[in-house]
Structure formats: C-alpha cells, structure tokens
Amino acid sequence: xxxxxxxxxxxxxxxxxxxxxxxxxxxxxxxxxxxxxxxxxxxxxxxxxxxxxxxxxxxxxxxxxxxxxxxxxxxxxxxxxxxxxxxxxxxxxxxxxxxxxxxxxxxxxxxxxxxxxxxxxxxxxxxxxxxxxxxxxxxxxxxxxxxxxxxxxxxxxxxxxxxxxxxxxxxxxxxxxxxxxxxxxxxxxxxxxxxxxxxxxxxxxxxxxxxxxxxxxxxxxxxxxxxxxxxxxxxxxxxxxxxxxxxxxxxxxxxxxxxxxxxxxxxxxxxxxxxxxxxxxxxxxxxxxxxxxxxxxxxxxxxxxxxxxxxxxxxxxxxxxxxxxxxxxxxxxxxxxxxxxxxxxxxxxxxxxxxxxxxxxxxxxxxxxxxxxx
Amino acid sequence: xxxxxxxxxxxxxxxxxxxxxxxxxxxxxxxxxxxxxxxxxxxxxxxxxxxxxxxxxxxxxxxxxxxxxxxxxxxxxxxxxxxxxxxxxxxxxxxxxxxxxxxxxxxxxxxxxxxxxxxxxxxxxxxxxxxxxxxxxxxxxxxxxxxxxxxxxxxxxxxxxxxxxxxxxxxxxxxxxxxxxxxxxxxxxxxxxxxxxxxxxxxxxxxxxxxxxxxxxxxxxxxx
Numbered sequence: 108x109x110x111x112x113x114x115x116x117x118x119x120x121x122x123x124x125x126x127x128x129x130x131x132x133x134x135x136x137x138x139x140x141x142x143x144x145x146x147x148x149x150x151x152x153x154x155x156x157x158x159x160x161x162x163x164x165x166x167x168x169x170x171x172x173x174x175x176x177x178x179x180x181x182x183x184x185x186x187x188x189x190x191x192x193x194x195x196x197x198x199x200x201x202x203x204x205x206x207x208x209x210x211x212x213x214x215x216x217x218x219x220x221x222x223x224x225x226x227x228x229x230x231x232x233x234x235x236x237x238x239x240x241x242x243x244x245x246x247x248x249x250x251x252x253x254x255x256x257x258x259x260x261x262x263x264x265x266x267x268x269x270x271x272x273x274x275x276x277x278x279x280x281x282x283x284x285x286x287x288x289x290x291x292x293x294x295x296x297x298x299x300x301x302x303x304x305x306x307x308x309x310x311x312x313x314x315x316x317x318x319x320x321x322x323x324x325x326x327x328x329x330x331x332x333x334x335x336x337x338x339x340x341x342x343x344x345x346x347x348x349x350x351x352x353x354x355x356x357x358x359x360x361x362x363x364x365x366x367x368x369x370x371x372x373x374x375x376x377x378x379x380x381x382x383x384x385x386x387x388x389x390x391x392x393x394x395x396x397x398x399x400x401x402x403x404x405x406x407x408x409x410x411x412x413x414x415x416x417x418x419x420x421x422x423x424x425x426x427x428x429x430x431x432x433x434x435x436x437x438x439x440x441x442x443x444x445x446x447x448x449x450x451x452x453x454x455x456x457x458x459x460x461x462x463x464x465x466x467x468x469x470x471x472x473x474x475x476x477x478x479x480x481x
Numbered sequence: 482x483x484x485x486x487x488x489x490x491x492x493x494x495x496x497x498x499x500x501x502x503x504x505x506x507x508x509x510x511x512x513x514x515x516x517x518x519x520x521x522x523x524x525x526x527x528x529x530x531x532x533x534x535x536x537x538x539x540x541x542x543x544x545x546x547x548x549x550x551x552x553x554x555x556x557x558x559x560x561x562x563x564x565x566x567x568x569x570x571x572x573x574x575x576x577x578x579x580x581x582x583x584x585x586x587x588x589x590x591x592x593x594x595x596x597x598x599x600x601x602x603x604x605x606x607x608x609x610x611x612x613x614x615x616x617x618x619x620x621x622x623x624x625x626x627x628x629x630x631x632x633x634x635x636x637x638x639x640x641x642x643x644x645x646x647x648x649x650x651x652x653x654x655x656x657x658x659x660x661x662x663x664x665x666x667x668x669x670x671x672x673x674x675x676x677x678x679x680x681x682x683x684x685x686x687x688x689x690x691x692x693x694x695x696x697x698x699x700x701x702x703x704x705x
Contacts, residue, residue, distance in 0.1 A: 157600075157604055158603075159600050159603075159604075184603075185600075185603040185604055186603050186604075186605075186606045186607060186608060187606075188604075190604055191604070192600070192601065192604040194597045194600065194601060195597075196595065196597055198595065198597040198598050198600065198601035199601075200598060200601075200602075200615075200616060201620070202619050202620060211602070211605050211607070211615070212605035212606055212607075214606065214607065214611070257605070258604070258605075261605065261606065
C-alpha cells in the first residue's frame with residue numbers, strides 16, 4: 108500500500124443523562140489500544156466509527172475520506188464505510204461454512220477473485236483446514252482467526268476489534284496477534300483494539316488511549332502511561348489496587364521525597380516528591396504486587412516504608428493469593444501460594460509491609476479528570 | 482365424507498397461509514426492529530384476533546365488505562358481483578383472523594436473533610435486503626415455518642368467521658368445520674365422524690412433519 112491511512116475522530120454522544128462520550132483522537136496505522144473499565148465508552152466509540160451508533164456531534168474520517176460530519180450532515184451508511192469490525196462475540200454466521208463467512212463481504216466480485224482472496228487470507232490466519240466447517244464445529248482460537256480473516260478479506264481502511272481475544276489463553280492470543288501484525292505490515296491500516304485487561308495493553312500496544320467515563324484521561328506508550336498513572340481512575344484500571352487519601356506532613360526536596368500520613372490513621376508513607384505543600388491532601392496509589400510481606404520485623408533494607416499490620420484475610424484468585432492487611436489503612440497485597448506457605452501466613456497473624464518509595468504514586472482524584480492529560 | 486368441503490378448506494388454508502407469509506414477514510420485521518414509540522398499538526391490533534370472538538371479527542368484516550361499504554362497492558364495480566358470501570370474502574376474513582398466528586412466531590424468531598450478526602453483515606457491506614435474505618431469514622426458518630403452519634392449521638379449522646362472512650354455500654363457502662356442523666345437525670354422526678377424523682389425522686401429520694423438519698442442523702455440533 109502506498110498511501111498512509113490515519114483515522115481521525117472527534118465524537119460527542121450523550122448516551123444517558125449522566126454519561127456523555129466526548130473524545131478527540133488520531134489513530135495512525137498500527138495497533139492503538141483503547142483501554143478503560145467497562146462502561147467507559149470504548150465500545151460506543153468503535154460503534155460510532157463503524158456507523159452503528161450515530162454521534163450527536165463531531166466528525167470521523169479515514170485518510171481524508173469523511174465517514175461522518177455533523178456540520179454538513181454527512182453520515183455514510185455502515186456498508187459504505189469500509190470498516191472491518193470484529194465483535195466481542197465474533198458474530199460468525201452460524202449457518203454458513205467458514206469459507207462462506209469469508210466470502211460474504213466479497214459479494215459481487217468474480218468467483219475466481221473471491222477464491223483467490225479467501226485462499227490468501229485463510230493462509231495468513233492459518234485457517235485453511237477449517238474452511239469447509241461451520242463456526243460451531245471449530246475451536247475458540249480458530250473462530251477468532253476466522254472472525255479476523257472475515258473482517259480483513261475485504262481489505263478495509265480501518266480495523267475495529269472489540270475485546271476479541273479476551274476469552275483466549277495468552278499463548279493463543281499472542282500467536283493470533285503476531286499473525287495480525289504480519290498481515291498489517293503489508294496493509295498498514297489503523298487498528299483500534301478495545302480491552303479492559305491491562306495485561307493485553309502491555310502485550311500488544313504500540314500506543315494506548317485510556318478512557319474513563321467517556322473521556323480520554325491519558326494517551327501514550329503503554330509502559331509510560333500505566334506505570335506512572337496521574338489519575339485515580341487510571342491507577343485503578345492499571346492495577347493499582349491500593350489508593351489512599353493522605354496528607355503531606357513534610358517535604359524533603361533534597362532527597363526528592365515527601366512524607367505523608369494516611370487519612371484516618373497514624374500510618375506514615377515516604378513517597379516521591381510531588382506537588383502539594385505540607386498539610387495538603389494527596390492520593391497515594393500502590394500496586395498490590397509491589398508490596399512485600401515479612402512475617403518478622405525486617406532489618407537492613409533499602410526500602411523506606413516498613414509498616415506493621417495484621418492479616419485480615421487470604422483469598423485465592425487464579426494463580427495468586429490476595430491478602431488483605433490492616434495496617435492502619437486496609438492494604439491489598441498479592442502473593443504466591445508458596446510464599447504463604449513458607450512464611451506460615453494466616454488470618455490474624457502480624458506482618459510487616461515493605462514498600463519502596465518509588466512504588467508509591469501520587470494520583471489525582473477521578474472527579475477532576477479533565478485536568479490530567481499526560 | 483364431504484370431499485368438496487375438504488378440498489375447499491385445504492384450498493382456503495393454503496391460499497391464506499401463502500398470503501399471510503408474504504404479509505407477516507414485513508410486519509414481523511417492522512415490529513421487531515422499529516423504534517417507533519407507537520409500536521405497542523400496532524402490536525395490540527395484530528394480536529386482537531387472538532382475543533376477539535370469531536363472530537365479532539366476522540361481523541365487522543361483513544359490515545366492511547357489505548354492498549353499502551366502500552370496499553363492497555369498489556369490489557362490485559370491479560367484478561360485477563358482491564363480495565359478501567364469496568370465497569374471496571373467506572380469504573380476506575381468514576387473513577385477518579389468522580394474522581397473529583403468522584406474525585407472532587416470526588416476530589419471536591426475529592427478536593431472538595443475535596443483533597451483532599446483523600451489525601456484522603452491514604459492516605461487511607451488505608444492504609438491509611441482503612442481510613434480511615442471507616442472515617435474518619435463514620436463521621429464523623423455524624419461526625417462519627411455524628407461522629405458516631399455524632396460520633394454515635388455524636384457517637383449516639375456523640368456524641365462526643366463515644359462518645358470518647361466507648354463509649354455507651356448497652363448493653363456495655362450506656368448509657370442513659361447517660360441513661361437520663351440518664352433518665351433526667342432521668344427525669349424520671357417521672359422516673361427521675369420518676370427516677372429523679380425516680381432519681384430525683391430516684392436522685397431526687402436518688404438525689409432526691413440521692416438528693421433525695425443525696431441528697436446527699447447526700445447533701448440533703460437530704456437523705462432520
């Protein structure tokens with residue numbers, strides 16, 4: 108492909124009296140992740156691009172081709188938008204073979220052309236062996252591949268993916284993504300990938316756009332955006348399970364740190380120096396996986412925060428154990444089952460939480476979202 | 482056995498089921514997908530024949546097609562004879578009477594369709610017509626067949642409406658149920674029994690054939 112397609116959109120849609128989607132963004136060729144909790148407006152944004160939802164105002168264009176512009180009343184019908192869409196439930200036609208599913212969008216092209224294009228896309232996504240079967244008779248991974256192939260065989264100008272891989276294991280997921288990337292090196296179209304799983308953001312994304320309550324709260328490279336959240340909503344979805352209200356008690360500009368006391372307790376935390384004078388309220392976010400637990404008072408550590416507490420509960424969640432610890436404030440800590448066993452941890456046992464200064468992030472409350480673009 | 486009445490009833494039921502299929506598909510489609518606020522009123526009108534006594538429906542149809550009504554006059558100016566007490570009047574009344582039996586199963590099938598399939602079809606460039614013929618219809622076969630069969634069977638057995646608008650003219654408007662009624666009235670129980678049994682056996686065979694055919698092949702995986 109010689110020309111570069113880029114998706115520009117500026118969309119306003121009032122979805123309920125209390126929820127308005129209001130997003131302006133640009134998606135260059137390659138994968139752009141749309142990340143946010145469910146109900147943040149991600150899917151509505153995709154549906155607006157496809158034409159399945161009509162925004163109240165704004166404009167949408169791909170490489171200069173206008174799909175929607177309320178200022179002059181343009182709104183192309185869905186079928187003319189040249190948009191590939193993979194739905195969360197995949198939406199393969201259950202009464203047709205995979206080959207017929209792939210052929211569906213090629214309606215009107217000569218039969219030999221159809222056969223050639225179906226053969227090529229089936230090879231790219233490794234589904235030649237299931238072409239004669241119906242969607243109900245193939246595996247979950249094959250269905251995902253078939254849905255991707257069906258949306259791409261028509262060579263659309265943009266690909267919209269609505270959490271298509273969330274049901275698959277990591278290995279299958281990443282093999283499919285590799286094939287998608289390989290296909291896109293030749294075609295170079297923008298791909299909008301909606302997800303609410305932060306693991307997928309790190310695995311796939313060149314760029315991430317974070318949505319919260321219908322607004323963009325951050326954009327950038329996944330590691331930069333998600334490791335340094337400046338916004339409470341973002342901190343929670345990026346896996347910062349611990350978010351506390353606190354008050355700055357002392358600033359130490361020389362050390363690049365400041366001391367805070369968690370509200371409603373005497374627990375002190377040393378955190379990186381940030382805005383906020385002594386006495387100012389702040390919010391501190393810490394990932395549950397960044398906290399160490401000790402069964403005895405630790406000594407000779409570089410970590411500046413050692414907090415005494417007591418285990419309230421231990422709950423197994425998938426491969427990890429989630430420990431709730433009362434340390435003046437309720438902390439959530441992620442551990443391995445092996446660690447629980449080695450330390451002999453149980454509800455009611457005293458423990459010491461160890462938190463590095465730079466594992467603490469100062470974030471802004473959600474209510475003030477408009478100010479915190481990265 | 483009154484073969485004239487049986488053939489007449491079968492002819493009536495087949496014509497009505499055929500016409501209803503053509504009428505019910507767009508009505509059911511509109512009822513399923515329209516977002517118009519007044520839709521409930523149309524739903525109520527379509528369902529009305531389910532609760533009205535057939536005589537009430539028949540009475541109003543008779544008034545509507547009488548020689549003094551606009552429809553009756555229009556018909557007379559076209560054909561030279563009146564509409565009431567003809568086979569055509571039976572067809573018209575039966576269509577109204579069996580409408581909900583055709584519309585409701587089709588409507589139910591349409592409503593069960595996964596909407597993302599329809600969205601997928603349009604993102605793949607299909608027009609509404611193509612989406613309807615390639616996705617909506619094939620996935621609603623069950624409802625469409627059920628609607629056609631129910632309206633056929635319902636028309637086959639109707640009595641009150643026929644009596645009101647058609648009367649009892651042999652070979653023209655005397656259907657099976659009226660023939661059976663006549664035979665019972667004149668104490669010909671043997672004849673009535675034969676006709677009634679033939680109707681029951683035929684109805685059973687049709688329904689059994691339909692239920693046998695209605696097993697969705699793709700719901701049983703794997704196919705190969």
